[in-house]
Amino acid sequence: MAKRRIFTAPSSQVVDISTGTAHLEKIDGEADSYVLHVNGVPSSSITLSDPQRLDFEYLDWMSRIIDGHFEPGPLRAVHIGAAGCALARFVHATRPGSRQTAIDIDALLLDYSRAWFDLPRSPALALRAGDGAVEVEKFRDGSLDLLIRDAFDHDAVPGSLTTQQFFVSCARTLKTSGLYLANVPDSGDHSGLRSEITLLQEEFRHVAAASEPAIIKGRRRGNVVVIASHSPISDVDQVLRTAPTMASFLDSTALRSRLGI
Numbered sequence: 458m459a460k461r462r463i464f465t466a467p468s469s470q471v472v473d474i475s476t477g478t479a480h481l482e483k484i485d486g487e488a489d490s491y492v493l494h495v496n497g498v499p500s501s502s503i504t505l506s507d508p509q510r511l512d513f514e515y516l517d518w519m520s521r522i523i524d525g526h527f528e529p530g531p532l533r534a535v536h537i538g539a540a541g542c543a544l545a546r547f548v549h550a551t552r553p554g555s556r557q558t559a560i561d562i563d564a565l566l567l568d569y570s571r572a573w574f575d576l577p578r579s580p581a582l583a584l585r586a587g588d589g590a591v592e593v594e595k596f597r598d599g600s601l602d603l604l605i606r607d608a609f610d611h612d613a614v615p616g617s618l619t620t621q622q623f624f625v626s627c628a629r630t631l632k633t634s635g636l637y638l639a640n641v642p643d644s645g646d647h648s649g650l651r652s653e654i655t656l657l658q659e660e661f662r663h664v665a666a667a668s669e670p671a672i673i674k675g676r677r678r679g680n681v682v683v684i685a686s687h688s689p690i691s692d693v694d695q696v697l698r699t700a701p702t703m704a705s706f707l708d709s710t711a712l713r714s715r716l717g718i
Contacts, residue, residue, distance in 0.1 A: 466505055467491070467573045474565040476610075481573060491573070493541045495566065496611055501541030503574050508546035514702035515680040516544050518667050519638050521700060522684060523548070523603065525693035526636050531555040533601050535630075537589030537618065538608025538640075541570050542582065548603075549577050558583045560592045562608070562615075590617035596630040604631055606639040614642065619649075621656050628660035628687070637661070637685040643668070645675050647716055653683060654718055661685035666707045667697055673705060673715060 469483045469491075480494040489505040490512075502512035511517040523532075531554035536545050539559035548555050561567050564586035576582055585592060589608055604627055608618055617623065627637050637657075643650050650666075657664050665684040672679035682704075684690055694706035712718055 472565075472569060474569065475563040476566070479566055479569060481569075491541075493570070493573075495540060495563075495609075498609060498612055500609070501543045501570075503541045503543055503546070505574065508550040511543060511547060513543070514669075514700070514704075515640050515682055516547075517700055517702070518682050518697060518704050519544060519605065519640075520547050520551075521696045522638065522667065522682065522691075522693050523636065524551075525696055526686075526691045527602065527634075532557075532603050534558070534603035534605070535593070535596065535601055536560065537593065537604070537606045539567060539570065539584065540607075541574055542576055542584075544605060544607070545582055546574070546576070549581055556580050558585055560585045560587060560589050562586070562588055588615075588617060590615075590620070590623045590626075593623070593626045593630060598629050599632050599635075601630045602632055602635050604635065604637045606637075609642075612642065614649075619653060619656075621659070624656050624660045628685075631687065633687045635686060636690075639683045641681045641683050643672055643679060643681045645672075645678050647675060650681055650683070651716055651718055654712065654716070657683065657685045658718070662687055663690050664709060664712070665690045666712060667693070667704045669702065670705050673707065 466489050471480045477496040482492045484490040491503050493501040504510045531552050534557045536559040539561035542559050545557050545559050567584045641650050663686045668681040671677050697704040697706050
């Protein structure tokens with residue numbers, strides 16, 4: 458009988474990774490909660506004992522959008538931008554039997570995340586080092602339920618993950634009922650947000666977004682969750698408005714009204 462591996466919670470530490478530096482910061486007053494900083498940018502918030510706890514507001518919104526769109530049950534999911542795999546841990550905990558792949562450009566970061574956060578093993582969660590724009594090409598047509606892009610080079614999305622070809626590949630790999638979610642940093646003038654949504658509209662019949670009202674109105678910078686699907690996207694406005702950090706849901710009509718696209 459194989460021995461069960463004993464996992465020991467890590468302490469705060471700073472390590473060199475392939476792309477720079479990772480800082481694992483233990484949260485004061487919390488037994489097993491951490492923030493993972495990658496090259497100075499907060500990239501994941503992890504509570505080892507509670508994978509359903511998502512402290513980053515945009516990840517909480519994503520989890521609500523996923524649960525509002527899909528019936529209960531396992532999903533085939535791909536995450537482009539792994540870091541600490543917070544959302545993958547959530548899917549694993551709430552949808553037993555899911556098969557997930559988390560892709561990150563930084564191979565050493567994946568090794569540390571596996572060690573620090575006691576991540577599920579393949580096929581429940583496979584970790585793959587590589588450029589997400591290249592790796593997404595390797596998935597079969599219509600094979601994915603869920604495709605999430607949450608990848609950054611410091612505080613910007615890598616250019617290879619904002620191209621028309623990348624969105625073509627995303628659209629190809631998703632099932633008709635599948636869902637594409639992206640974390641889009643918005644500067645306040647919505648220029649990058651408009652560009653991504655415009656490109657997505659060429660590949661998906663349905664595109665929507667969700668964020669805090671102040672961000673949508675251009676009053677401050679922040680994260681916008683962009684949503685795309687070949688099938689109608691469930692209206693999750695009510696569940697987003699009851700989130701710890703309230704968000705508004707913008708369907709295609711609201712996007713035209715607010716952003717002119």
